[in-house]
Amino acid sequence: MKLSIEFYGRLKAQFSTKPLELNVAEPDKTDRNTIITIENIYLDLCQSYGCKSEIKIIKPILNDTFAEWNDPVKTNDVIGFFPPASGG
Amino acid sequence: MFSLSEKDIDVIQLKQQVINPQSGGFVCFEGWVRNHNSAEGKTSQPVLELHYEAHPKLAEKVGKTIITDALQKFDINAACCCHRIGQLKVGDMAIWVGVSADHRQAAFQACEYILNQTKANVPIWKNEFYENGESGWVEANL
Numbered sequence: 192m193k194l195s196i197e198f199y200g201r202l203k204a205q206f207s208t209k210p211l212e213l214n215v216a217e218p219d220k221t222d223r224n225t226i227i228t229i230e231n232i233y234l235d236l237c238q239s240y241g242c243k244s245e246i247k248i249i250k251p252i253l254n255d256t257f258a259e260w261n262d263p264v265k266t267n268d269v270i271g272f273f274p275p276a277s278g279g
Numbered sequence: 280m281f282s283l284s285e286k287d288i289d290v291i292q293l294k295q296q297v298i299n300p301q302s303g304g305f306v307c308f309e310g311w312v313r314n315h316n317s318a319e320g321k322t323s324q325p326v327l328e329l330h331y332e333a334h335p336k337l338a339e340k341v342g343k344t345i346i347t348d349a350l351q352k353f354d355i356n357a358a359c360c361c362h363r364i365g366q367l368k369v370g371d372m373a374i375w376v377g378v379s380a381d382h383r384q385a386a387f388q389a390c391e392y393i394l395n396q397t398k399a400n401v402p403i404w405k406n407e408f409y410e411n412g413e414s415g416w417v418e419a420n421l
Contacts, residue, residue, distance in 0.1 A: 199332065199334060199402065199404060200332065200404030200406075200416050201404070201416035204416065250402075252334070252337065255334075255336050255337065256337075257337070271334070273334070273402050274404065274416075275399075275418065275419045276398065276399060276400055276401055276402055276403055276404065276419055277398075277403070277404050277405045277416070277417045277418055277419045277420070278331065278333075278362055278373075278374065278397060278398055278401055278403030278404070278405065279310050279362075279373065279374050279394065279397060279398035279403075279420075
């Protein structure tokens with residue numbers, strides 16, 4: 192399945208300034224163990240880019256909505272990762 | 280109301296949104312771009328400009344929730360916040376918060392609450408550009 196990944200703030204410098212297009216294996220609908228979550232995607236990216244996991248600090252979003260790390264992803268989803276805000 | 284602006288913040292227009300005849304006072308806060316950074320434990324560096332990046336849809340959603348919460352939490356009559364995005368130079372206004380209330384205490388408290396909540400929770404990120412040509416994303420300064 193095709194996924195689009197977006198990084199914000201300092202995560203752009205750590206991962207990618209531009210959105211990434213990922214192709215990952217479709218889960219087997221009859222086997223819950225093959226479901227892919229946002230956390231799975233994030234941890235794979237951390238490994239690929241040599242970044243430390245910051246699950247307790249970073250907020251995931253899914254299709255422009257705040258999401259949970261264990262939310263499953265499906266094809267054409269847009270996943271985003273927010274570092275802590277630093278406005279003002 | 281909460282808004283993001285790619286242009287200079289229009290203070291006169293924003294103030295009109297919070298002025299009302301039942302209020303006996305108005306408190307506002309203006310946040311400006313400093314000419315130096317102030318990261319704790321680090322040497323202060325001369326700053327030339329900032330770039331604010333946001334997730335506009337979620338920033339406006341979170342910002343509106345903060346204003347709604349402030350209206351419920353404090354005895355105020357109206358509140359408004361606007362945050363700049365894009366490239367800002369030293370002296371530019373980055374954020375404006377305005378609150379009107381019957382009495383000053385609630386207005387001061389609500390103004391600080393909206394500012395702190397915005398800095399902590401609205402998905403906006405600050406990238407500083409320094410005099411030495413380097414740049415760096417800034418951690419939240421709460």
